[in-house]
Amino acid sequence: MHNRILIVSILLFVFHSLYSQDMRIDYNLVYKEDSLSSENVTKKMVLIIQDGGSKFLTEKQYNVDSLRSTGFNGFAVSDHDFLTIKKDQNHVSRYYFVLRDSYKLATPTKFDWKIEKDVAEKYGYKCQKATLNYKGRTWEAWFTQDIPVQEGPYVFKGLPGLIVYMKDNRGSYEFTFSGLKKTFHKMELENMNLKPLEVSYNNLKKILMDYYNDPFREMKSGNVKAKFKDEKGNEIQPDFREMTKKLQSFLKKHNNPIELSDAIKYP
Known part of the structure; x- marks a missing residue:
């Protein structure tokens, strides 16, 4: 026994x-x-x-x-x-x-x-x-x-x-x-280049909606430098209005998150 x-x-x-x-x-x-x-x-x-x-x-x-x-x-x-x-x-x-x-x-x-x-x-x-x-x-x-x-x-x-x-x-x-x-590379769980800013759900919704409304504001203000070229490699002036319309269409189409009830209601 x-x-x-x-x-x-x-x-x-x-x-x-x-x-x-x-x-x-x-x-x-x-x-x-x-x-x-x-x-x-x-x-x-x-x-x-x-x-x-x-x-x-x-x-x-x-x-x-x-x-x-x-x-x-x-x-x-x-x-x-x-x-x-x-x-x-x-x-x-x-x-x-x-x-x-x-x-x-x-x-x-x-x-x-x-x-x-x-x-x-x-x-x-x-x-x-x-x-x-x-x-x-x-x-x-x-x-x-x-x-x-x-x-x-x-x-x-x-x-x-x-x-x-x-x-x-x-x-x-x-x-x-x-x-x-059982064997793998261990690291700190929150291992990121920039420390994330903790936000509420309402703040997050506002951030995502602001991005939808004006996704290229950083480029337009000059805070982010980017060069745009045509098919021949020539530098061109970007059409931010047209680019915004295309990105907004993409965001509305690809809006099927796991948290379905939290999906952003884009206009």
């Missing part, structure tokens, strides 16, 4: 040790920037679980941040889409980048998950289904207690196991698990 208890205790210790450490989870994300289009965008995403917190970002941005953390200061193309940081179980910070500025929206987050009876094997793990209504979308999620961390892609968390799959019922967003790594 004592031997059996000892064996169970050892197994529980090994299991806990395996998944209480830091880890990197890889996901594939397929989504629609325009809900009326059949065209999808695909990105490789990374969820870093480290020092009691987590960070979700594109793999491209993870690679850029990894270089920067080693002291590399050269030019590198960034991709800040879907960047979120969870420093505890109750708060999530989302990050937005407009022109040369970055903004941080920190909000308390609690998800009202409904755990279903459905079970299935996915990606080699025993999984269970859960559903969630969140900011204008209804989500189907599958989580596994084989990886007992209450984490998932983007802002999502709070289930009794890792979320390995999520899809909204409109078919606009789908996250799929693609791997787990």
